[in-house]
Amino acid sequence: xxxxxxxxxxxxxxxxxxxxxxxxxxxxxxxxxxxxxxxxxxxxxxxxxxxxxxxxxxxxxxxxxxxxxxxxxxxxxxxxxxxxxxxxxxxxxxxxxxxxxxxxxxxxxxxxxxxxxxxxxxxxxxxxxxxxxxxxxxxxxxxxxxxxxxxxxxxxxxxxxxxxxxxxxxxxxxxxxxxxxxxxxxxxxxxxxxxxxxxxxxxxxxxxxxxxxxxxxxxxxxx
Amino acid sequence: xxxxxxxxxxxxxxxxxxxxxxxxxxxxxxxxxxxxxxxxxxxxxxxxxxxxxxxxxxxxxxxxxxxxxxxxxxxxxxxxxxxxxxxx
Numbered sequence: 001x002x003x004x005x006x007x008x009x010x011x012x013x014x015x016x017x018x019x020x021x022x023x024x025x026x027x028x029x030x031x032x033x034x035x036x037x038x039x040x041x042x043x044x045x046x047x048x049x050x051x052x053x054x055x056x057x058x059x060x061x062x063x064x065x066x067x068x069x070x071x072x073x074x075x076x077x078x079x080x081x082x083x084x085x086x087x088x089x090x091x092x093x094x095x096x097x098x099x100x101x102x103x104x105x106x107x108x109x110x111x112x113x114x115x116x117x118x119x120x121x122x123x124x125x126x127x128x129x130x131x132x133x134x135x136x137x138x139x140x141x142x143x144x145x146x147x148x149x150x151x152x153x154x155x156x157x158x159x160x161x162x163x164x165x166x167x168x169x170x171x172x173x174x175x176x177x178x179x180x181x182x183x184x185x186x187x188x189x190x191x192x193x194x195x196x197x198x199x200x201x202x203x204x205x206x207x208x209x210x211x212x213x214x215x216x217x218x219x220x221x222x223x
Numbered sequence: 224x225x226x227x228x229x230x231x232x233x234x235x236x237x238x239x240x241x242x243x244x245x246x247x248x249x250x251x252x253x254x255x256x257x258x259x260x261x262x263x264x265x266x267x268x269x270x271x272x273x274x275x276x277x278x279x280x281x282x283x284x285x286x287x288x289x290x291x292x293x294x295x296x297x298x299x300x301x302x303x304x305x306x307x308x309x310x311x
Binding site: 104 | 233236237238240241243244289290292294295
């Protein structure tokens with residue numbers, strides 16, 4: 001299985017995301033923001049970082065990078081896409097996911113080992129977890145506050161589209177403690193915490209994050 | 224050359240942490256009597272030729288597509304006259 005990892009100017013965590021893909025047992029294919037095709041990958045990760053320096057709004061310029069045109073089409077067609085941190089912001093700006101990410105309510109950059117609850121273990125990226133499972137992965141961002149209007153939040157909750165929630169104190173003011181969400185089909189997932197930084201005992205607070213990357217593998221095998 | 228200004232503001236229901244920080248700093252500096260601050264963005268677009276209705280429609284579309292995120296922000300568009308006056 002080939003999993004594409006997109007690098008935008010200012011992406012930071014593309015290397016770690018590719019490493020997580022390899023540790024999960026898939027082939028990582030590096031995709032460049034200027035590419036106009038997806039090189040036959042079976043899934044795509046949009047990594048964390050500060051694409052285009054977070055100019056205008058986080059993810060607002062990356063959303064119009066050439067690689068995003070085929071990616072948005074493929075995602076609408078069912079291609080598994082995982083957006084982590086800045087990647088989540090890009091997915092919201094692309095309107096593949098509803099809502100938006102704004103500056104943390106306490107205005108400080110956060111860098112913590114964050115406990116999360118997996119609220120939806122049915123997406124292609126979370127099928128290896130069990131619903132209600134608690135995991136710990138790093139959270140590091142300045143603009144991680146998830147916001148949407150009440151109707152959207154109600155719909156996300158009613159349809160089970162909240163994928164992960166923050167456990168304990170809300171780290172950034174996200175509405176309803178939402179850390180990650182999915183689209184209606186369950187193939188596009190975005191989250192602010194960084195599962196790709198929790199895949200090895202040497203460097204992560206846990207190896208809990210690896211399951212995101214093994215989940216998509218088993219989804220592809222069973223498909 | 225004409226100038227078209229696009230002002231972008233967070234929707235009222237969206238928390239504005241930066242505006243809040245500014246609001247908290249003002250009284251510390253002795254600027255009293257300001258009960259709230261909302262921080263926005265102003266874009267000045269220099270336009271070639273006349274500002275036609277067609278051109279304005281194009282700029283509104285740009286404002287909706289790129290300059291603002293309609294999920295969390297509202298925008299207004301106005302033409303700035305060379306003399307300093309403005310009309311909508």
